[in-house]
Amino acid sequence: xxxxxxxxxxxxxxxxxxxxxxxxxxxxxxxxxxxxxxxxxxxxxxxxxxxxxxxxxxxxxxxxxxxxxxxxxxxxxxxxxxxxxxxxxxxxxxxxxxxxxxxxxxxxxxxxxxxxxxxxxxxxxxxxxxxxxxxxxxxxxxxxxxxxxxxxxxxxxxxxxxxxxxxxxxxxxxxxxxxxxxxxxxxxxxxxxxxxxxxxxxxxxxxxxxxxxxxxxxxxxxxxxxxxxxxxxxxxxxxxxxxxxxxxxxxxxxxxxxxxxxxxxxxxxxxxxxxxxxxxxxxxxxxxxxxxxxxxxxxxxxxxxxxxxxxxxxxxxxxxxxxxxxxxxxxxxxxxxxxxxxxxxxxxxxxxxxxxxxxxxxxxxxxxxxxxxxxxxxxxxxxxxxxxxxxxxxxxxxxxxxxxxxxxxxxxxxxxxxxxxxxxxxxxxxxxxxxxxxxxxxxxxxxxxxxxxxxxxxxxxxxxxxx
Numbered sequence: 001x002x003x004x005x006x007x008x009x010x011x012x013x014x015x016x017x018x019x020x021x022x023x024x025x026x027x028x029x030x031x032x033x034x035x036x037x038x039x040x041x042x043x044x045x046x047x048x049x050x051x052x053x054x055x056x057x058x059x060x061x062x063x064x065x066x067x068x069x070x071x072x073x074x075x076x077x078x079x080x081x082x083x084x085x086x087x088x089x090x091x092x093x094x095x096x097x098x099x100x101x102x103x104x105x106x107x108x109x110x111x112x113x114x115x116x117x118x119x120x121x122x123x124x125x126x127x128x129x130x131x132x133x134x135x136x137x138x139x140x141x142x143x144x145x146x147x148x149x150x151x152x153x154x155x156x157x158x159x160x161x162x163x164x165x166x167x168x169x170x171x172x173x174x175x176x177x178x179x180x181x182x183x184x185x186x187x188x189x190x191x192x193x194x195x196x197x198x199x200x201x202x203x204x205x206x207x208x209x210x211x212x213x214x215x216x217x218x219x220x221x222x223x224x225x226x227x228x229x230x231x232x233x234x235x236x237x238x239x240x241x242x243x244x245x246x247x248x249x250x251x252x253x254x255x256x257x258x259x260x261x262x263x264x265x266x267x268x269x270x271x272x273x274x275x276x277x278x279x280x281x282x283x284x285x286x287x288x289x290x291x292x293x294x295x296x297x298x299x300x301x302x303x304x305x306x307x308x309x310x311x312x313x314x315x316x317x318x319x320x321x322x323x324x325x326x327x328x329x330x331x332x333x334x335x336x337x338x339x340x341x342x343x344x345x346x347x348x349x350x351x352x353x354x355x356x357x358x359x360x361x362x363x364x365x366x367x368x369x370x371x372x373x374x375x376x377x378x379x380x381x382x383x384x385x386x387x388x389x390x391x392x393x394x395x396x397x398x399x400x401x402x403x404x405x406x407x408x409x410x411x412x413x414x415x416x417x418x419x420x421x422x423x424x425x426x427x428x429x430x431x432x433x434x435x436x437x438x439x440x441x442x443x444x445x446x447x448x449x450x451x452x453x454x455x456x457x458x459x460x461x462x463x464x465x466x467x
Contacts, residue, residue: 094175
């Protein structure tokens with residue numbers, strides 16, 4: 001009876017393996033670098049769901065665990081309709097540009113081939129293990145828009161560089177530059193997390209990992225994501241150590257796959273045909289003062305109001321000005337570059353609050369011309385966006401050097417003058433937000449209810465037919 005039972009189990013396992021393997025429709029290899037040393041191993045599913053994952057195996061940047069942390073995962077992803085790509089990246093030997101450049105190229109290749117491979121180009125994620133997790137996190141925090149992942153799967157990742165976090169990764173990645181403080185900080189990825197481009201992430205690791213300490217690595221990344229208000233999930237399994245990849249000996253293997261599967265299922269990708277809305281602004285757009293602004297800030301609530309026919313992105317930067325001679329000019333930021341690369345169909349501009357500070361408003365004569373420069377840049381984009389200008393909400397208290405008189409008598413008339421000249425729509429948030437109960441204690445920033453009112457006002461304007 002026992003032997004028969006074991007035989008049944010073996011046959012069932014074999015059948016399951018054959019069924020999963022049958023989900024892979026095509027397997028091929030592409031050259032991924034000019035010297036031919038980097039390759040992209042491609043596994044396309046029979047029934048594509050539109051999602052794709054590019055995987056970076058680990059190996060301390062000294063070798064690649066190419067099967068266990070790479071190709072062994074292909075059948076599992078393909079069974080869920082997800083196109084899967086294992087990257088054979090070049091080892092850095094002290095030159096970080098080699099693996100990072102290979103990862104960028106892999107992301108671009110998948111997006112460039114999205115139509116042929118039945119992939120949504122806005123649903124391409126990156127996955128990495130150990131040092132490959134460091135590479136995946138580097139791409140997630142450093143990449144230009146065209147190579148930026150839409151989500152990250154980081155498995156027992158190295159995040160922080162430096163002595164004691166994982167010496168092999170640190171030494172191999174930076175080589176003779178390993179003690180260059182600027183490079184160490186630049187590639188310690190918890191320091192590079194931001195709200196406007198770092199994608200949602202899931203972290204999977206073991207509590208007893210003595211090879212890559214979770215505290216300065218995975219937990220540091222989770223903490224940085226939480227501080228930025230970005231969606232992030234972390235599963236820490238009681239034991240298992242380091243390097244389990246897809247190995248069946250990892251006793252939490254099935255639970256780990258179930259956790260990852262559930263996370264992927266709830267991860268919502270924007271529709272390919274969604275109207276792209278860029279929310280440009282300062283801390284009020286950013287959601288400062290609102291815990292979990294990624295869910296309760298005005299752009300997040302705007303997304304909920306507009307629905308999946310729109311793709312709303314928050315490009316707010318706390319403390320920044322429209323004035324190019326201001327203390328923090330918005331048009332000098334990477335965020336502004338990302339907003340342009342987003343190729344928005346609609347742009348909502350809400351700047352001017354920080355311009356009212358005396359040290360900035362001394363350049364008031366440049367406000368209209370600087371706003372005109374922003375509008376001209378946006379109008380030159382291939383997407384030819386519809387542009388809506390918002391008046392600042394009231395400053396209920398003169399606080400943080402922000403002066404209501406300058407907003408009311410200087411900033412708002414300048415915005416209206418520019419809008420009239422360019423025949424642009426104005427969203428009057430100064431008149432819409434009149435209840436101080438919608439503002440935090442500083443008298444400047446809206447609370448989540450204030451953000452809701454702003455979102456409702458902006459949504460109504462977007463949904464109206466453009467004049």
